[in-house]
Amino acid sequence: MRTLLGKNIVRFIFLVLLQGLVLAHIPLPLHLQLFVSVLFILFMPFGKRAWIGLLFGFLSGLCVDTLTGTWGLHAASATAAAFVRELYVRFSERYGHSESEFGTPPLSRMGLPDFSAYAALVILSYHAVFFALDAFRIWDLTTFGIMLGSSMLCYFCAFLSQKWFTR
Amino acid sequence: MNAFWQIIKRHAYIGLFVVLMFVSLQLFFRYHSYQQSMVHGFGLELQGGMNASTQRFRQLFYLRETNAALQAENAELRALAAMSHVPRTQADSTVCDSLYRQLYTYLPAQILYNSTEMKNNHLLLNVGRRDGVFPGMAVIAPQGVVGIVKEVSSHFSSVLSVLHSQSKVSVRLSSEAYSGSLYWNGKASDMAEMDEIPSHVVVRKGEKVLTSGYSLVYPPGIEVGRVVDVLSKPGDEFQRLSVRLVQDFKALDRVYVVKNLYRVELDSLMTGDMAGWPIRQAPEATED
Structure with missing residues (x-):
């Protein structure tokens, strides 16, 4: 359990720094943006204490905001993603009633369909809130396209990195 | 009572989410002037629209008083109209309004x-x-x-x-x-x-x-x-x-x-x- 906590703390620091100090300064084509800090929320262990997930989600967003100067933007997006994650856990019988306090959500344990749906929900909610607040035009087609593109990029990263995160 | 607290505890995360979201958005709108102005503009539009609707509704309660006031004003205007006056003399009757004298007044x-x-x-x-x-x-x-x-x-x-x-x-x-x-x-x-x-x-x-x-x-x-x-x-x-x-x-x-x-x-x-x-x-x- 202590190892799991340590792993998650390292993951938190690494992803926040990577996002705030490196990725935030690398321009991608077509105005796409890669948010890896959402992967911390995605791979946070499942547990019965929902408030921990929400609080750490919020903190990860707030830390990225502090590094990038986007006050509140990542914090709101990360909080929304953590909330959606919590809803998924509650409404999914298999994980919601897990006896394990710190069950992790790897692809190998969840299976491809479950993991795909779970990752899609969390990543999309993060990006939707981020771009909706940033552009402040929810039904703008260009913003919607960038949001979808960035989400797919992040989704791809989630599948690539899931083995390393859940090791 | 115990079951009640269980339910509250089970759903406390929703309250926490609202609080965290509120803090995030407060922070966001404080430092993002464009979005802040958009929200203010939307708020003004909403307030204006609601005020207009409630004002239209409130006016319905004063229709009787408004009608009475308009009727009194109409009575005064009718009294000023040409049909309520007669010429002072036959010779100069069509020259100027001031030469007409009041013949009729109107009581609402x-x-x-x-x-x-x-x-x-x-x-x-x-x-x-x-x-x-x-x-x-x-x-x-x-x-x-x-x-x-x-x-x-x-x-x-x-x-x-x-x-x-x-x-x-x-x-x-x-x-x-x-x-x-x-x-x-x-x-x-x-x-x-x-x-x-x-x-x-x-x-x-x-x-x-x-x-x-x-x-x-x-x-x-x-x-x-x-x-x-x-x-x-x-x-x-x-x-x-x-x-x-x-x-x-x-x-x-x-x-x-x-x-x-x-x-x-x-x-x-x-x-x-x-x-x-x-x-x-x-x-x-x-x-x-």
């Missing part, structure tokens, strides 16, 4: 009772002797004539409606100088008849029928109705016209009592009582 009144279905119809008004109302005064509505005040008490007055078998209004055709009398035939509440028009006068259907002003009861030029048909047969000395009244007597609500400022002087010149002028076959009536 509310109808308390109105019958339209009987053979002899009456109205009851909420104004009486204390308001300066006397028998013989004309009562008009925004669309046309209504009747003549018949009886007056301190606070109320009864009106002999145009829809009365004894009612008679001095009228003329809008295109011709010939005047005649308009009376109700006792059938439909929107139809009346006009007679005493010489047979050589060409009457067009749809022509306006106006008050003549000869009786000095009704101000001249008030539209009473429109000619619908000529009822007389060829060879008759006078024409009888069917007239559709412009005033819907079933929709009457507010009226004006017309005060003739020279009534006493005119009364003294007349042999009879002015109250009788427009009433046919009334015992106390005398035709003008």
